Amino acid sequence: MVEVQDYYYPLKPTWCPGCGNFGIWNAFKSALANQNIEPHEVLVVSGIGCGSKLPDYTRVNSLMTLHGRSLAVATGAQLSNHDLKIILAHGDGDGYSMGGNHLIHACRRNIDVVDIYQNNKIYGLTKGQYSPTSDKGFVTKTTLAGSIEKSVNPIALALAAGATFVSRGFAGELEHLIWLIEEALKHRGYSMIDVFQPCVTFNKVNTYQFYNKRVYKLQEENEYDSSDLGAAFAKSQEWGDRIPIGIFYQKKGEPTYQEHLPVLENKSLVKHGLRDSVPEEIKNEFM
Amino acid sequence: MSELTLIIGGNAGQGLESSGAGFCKALNRGGLHVFSVQDNRSRIRGGHNFYLIKTSTEPIVSWTEPVHLLIALTAETVDIHLGKIVPGGAVVYDPSLEIDEDRIKDREAIPIPLPLYDIAGEAGGSKMMANTAALGAVAGLTNFPIKHLLSVIEDNFRKKGDKVININKKVAESAHDHAASKFGDSFKFNMEQQNGAQRMVMNGNEAISLGALVAGCNFVSAYPMTPGSSIFEWLNKHADEYGIVSKQAEDEIAAVCMSVGAAHVGARALVPTSGGGFSLMVEALGLAGMLEEPIVIVLAQRPGPSTSLATRTEQADLLYAINASQGEFPRIVIAPGTIEECYECGGRALNLAEKYQTPVILMTDQFLATSNRTLDKNNIDLGAIKIDRGALLTDDDLDKIDGEYKRYKFTENGISPRALPGHQNAIFKTTSDEHNELGEIVEAADNRIRMNTKRMKKLETALADMNPPKTHGLEDADITFVCWGSTLAPLTEAMNRLNNETSNTANIIQFIDLFPMPVEKVMPVLKNRKRLITVEGNYTAQLGSLLQMTTGVKIEEHILKFDGRPFSPEYILEHLKKLEKRGRNG
DSSP states (O other), X not given: OOXXXXXXXXXXXXXXXXXXXXXXXXXXXXXXXXXXXXXXXXXXXEOSSSGGGGXXXXXXXXXXXXXXXXXHHHHHHHHHOTTSEEEXXXXXXXXXXXXXXXXXXXXXXXXXXXXXXXXXXXXXXXXXXXXXXXXXTOOBTTBTTOOOSOOOOHHHHHHHTTOSEEEEEEXXXXXXXXXXXXXXXXXXXXXXXXXXXXXXXXXXXXOHHHHHHHEEEGGGSTTOOTTOHHHHHHHHTOOXXXXXXXXXXXXXXXXXXGGGOGGGSSSOGGGGXXXXXXXXXXXXXGO | OOEEEEEEEEETTSOHHHHHHHHHHHHHHTTOEEEEEEEOOSSSSOSEEEEEEEEESSOOOOOOSOEEEEEESSHHHHHHHGGGEEEEEEEEEOGXXXXXXXXXXXXXXXXXXXXXXXXXXXXXOOGGGHXXXXXXXXXXXXXXXXXXXXXXXXXXXXXXXXXXXXXXXXXXXXXXXXXXXHHTTTOOOOOOOOOSOXXXXXXXXXXXXXXXHHTTOOXXXXXXXXTTHHHHHHHHHTHHHHTOEEEEOSSHHHHHHHHHHHHHTTOOXXXXXOHHHHHHHHHHHHHHHHHTOOEEEEEEEOSOSSXXXXXXXXXXXXXXXXXXXXXXXXXXXXXXXXXXXXHHHHHHHHHHHHHHTSOEEEEEEHHHHHOOEEEEGGGSOTTTOOOOOOSBOOHHHHHTOOSOOOTTOOOXXXXXXXXXXXXXXXXXXXXXXXXXXXXXXXXXXXXXHHHHHHHHHHHHHXXXXXOOOEEESOSOOSEEEEEEGGGHHHHHHHHHHXXXXXXXXXXXXXXXXXXXXXXXXXXXXXXXXXXXXXXXXXXXXXXXXXXXXXXXXXXXXXXXXXXXXXXXXXXXXXXXXXXXXHHHTO
């Protein structure tokens, strides 16, 4: 049995005390242990930002890449070795701003990765500029009169792009988040988890209290059917006094990208080894 | 010896590229040598395009400008190319183009009005098959056996079914008979079959692709961009057969990032692109340098900056490729000049990348990428490329590992033994932040100095694998041309002509290995030359700058070209005269 302790790494996080990333980090480790996944089987691909430092503090294989590009790097890694459990950890600036285009394409490809967005609705590491998920009217040092832009709706975006697992968690709801990550780990195909991650230093609006008052769990609603894309779209628009968390949408059984490739039918690419020769007949093509 | 240059010109969308390539293959099957130039405009339909084929019974050094046979599918083709037609040459055109015959006769050439569209129509084909009719006519005019053309038609249209094959064959045959009976006697240049040859016809991109395939390339990611795309298409075509993951990305940033992820877990990854795409890749180029991931970028140059002449050729990205990205990290830049060298470099690039755990940039240009040339079958040795995975740790190595695995272990030569993720004895971190041997983010100054020095040390270590430039011609000559990449072919022809006129006039130094520059191997080749002239397809003589920067040798004279068209021997000789005139006038 894998224990949470197996994921212990002797480096202390540099996050601010009270940062939402602690909750996400703990849930991440617990979910992996609960699913009996060993640290060496995991490759965490992250970008740049506070949340992207998660793998530095965890005993896993890690690939900390460029701002916004982690999904593209993860796609290459996943298609080359699908025996690894590939998990992404990156923030809203990284994932929804710089990485927005890659998100769309990862969704429609159904790349088999778990994609965790540490969404604090602010730029933390660059010290407090607005992010693509900052609400309209949100005041920061680069939106002195309040943000003019509508915020990105990651749930609706992923649904529109064809994602097969679209969910939202909250760093303050640890047990729920562990469950969510486990469900994402079990899902075959692209799994998005947008996680509300309070930034205690720069976001004084979207705090723990803000979310505690508002979030409710979709899966506790008797009527909610997460296989219904229309219902998921409707729920994705809900924002205000009540904010849903949980699995908005899941489509099971859709083949992942790599399952379409004959080359990867029996084993992952790197398990094939490199071809040792090319037959002379290939020259006929040029004759 | 008999040789002939033909041009088939017309609008984009008239199938010139596939006709041209197909005819090269037909000529090869007839035992003839070919050397082609593809000239396209950047559009799907319309605008003048042409395909030039030089063919000969003897090996061909380079394409040359004089044209013997001009096949005009548009009137514009005649306007553009008539000036290059040789006396006794011919212009084939459909009478509907209403070409003024006297213009052709003024050039002592033969007007050959051939109803290509009618011939195609009567044989049951469409107007689109005028190009097939044109090729049939070429065979008829030059006494070239039609059977080779018919066999290529069979191969190329196999997927479209028998009906399409048969119509095309009928069109070709009918045009052949028509041209041979009416004009065969008046056109004197022939392309008679030669027997017994075992040659291939291949362009630069195909040769690179084949080299990469033989060297175990199993991951290719790209965003389509001329003239890099055909490498992606070729490997994609062979993906299932040879076990390649081929992924078209949403942009070049994603393409190169995918290669970094693929390389990280152990794939042999290659990314073909051109200058604009390479520009988008630059941040991830640095990432690969920092993470020490082996990736190969094939940079098939075209004119820049920005979109410029999108389908044409230039050599203006050399210093950019060597310097692109913030910060400093080791990279290797190589640039083949011949088809054989493209093959070798395609394989070598993958080996160098993995041996030095760093990005390798393989540079070509549109001219070399698309130019079809015949080469002896044995010139491509499938056994010659041996896969070298460098300091890659196997599962057996990792089973026996004692203590903590250090991905970025400090070593004498800068190369750290490399594990792939997935083994329980080697859980490891990699990060684009500066890091310690364990891959943990560390900002300490002393670690930065050691780790950066370790990475840069690989540049020194790699010098062992960097070859001196090749030399062509006799050792002692009045003029030594210095070149890189595609320029070699026309420059060699220019050199031969100079030496035929007066022996020992010229020789050539050709650089393939450009970075890191193996100065100690280069100096003996460069020194004691009477007169050095760089010949390059750019405005600023970038190879000259690179040599001055790395060797201190300053080359004062340059023959440059940046009009998007390839060098020809004639251009080089003409500009050599201009240099000499300028020299005499002080």
